[in-house]
Amino acid sequence: MSKAPRTEDPRRRDVKRAPSVVVINTGDGKGKSTAAMGMVMRSVARNWQVAVVQFIKSGKWKVGEEKVGQRLGVEWVAGGDGFSWDSEDLDRSAELNRETWELARRRIEAGKHRLVVLDEITYPINWGWIDEEEVAGTIINRPAHVNVVITGRDVPARLVEIAHTVTEMQLVKHAYQQGIRTIRGIDF
Ligand code: ATP
Ligand code: MG
DSSP: OOOOOOOSOOSOSOOOOOSOOEEEEEESSSOHHHHHHHHHHHHHHTTOOEEEEESSSOTTSOOHHHHHHHHTTOEEEEOSOSOGGGOSOHHHHHHHHHHHHHHHHHHHHHOOOSEEEEETTHHHHHTTSSOHHHHHHHHHTSOTTOEEEEEOSSOOHHHHHHOSEEEEEOOSOOGGGGTOOOOTTTTO
């Protein structure tokens, strides 16, 4: 079915400039973290200071974007100690994730970075390792120019409430379901 091209301008006229926004990429489909990295690229292109804080994944599990990010002058903080099912000591994992949150909180409050990505932060929040209300409070009270991007499945309703843009990546198919293992260059 074809449709006639639109002839009237659909854009609204009352848009205003915001000093910063809060963006959430959630859902079960692939693309949450990669879309966040796309925003990192755009920010770097505008000469913004950028910080990426990765929860869950540890410093020794280097994703490809960390390599490129560091080349681009992005500050990279990889806390956590890997996936919870690999953890030998969940109390220790909880502690590491709380420490990572402290590093993230301080960066948001300092206002040096114009973009702060909190990658996979929804997991430690949902497991009760990081206080949801503290995260929400820190984001609400952030310096006006600090943009925050959150990624991870099952984002808490409280964070949706305070965000400006929330996208749910919908799983249609994933290679993993066909028994294909994660691919360097595509998945990390
Ligand atoms: P990506 O980093 O590729 O954008 P993501 O951030 O949306 O993925 P995560 O849950 O953080 O999703 O993904 C962690 C790893 O699992 C990545 O290697 C990703 O490609 C892969 N993955 C993403 N979605 C799925 C899925 N629905 N089933 C299996 N593996 C997935
Ligand atoms: Mg991810």
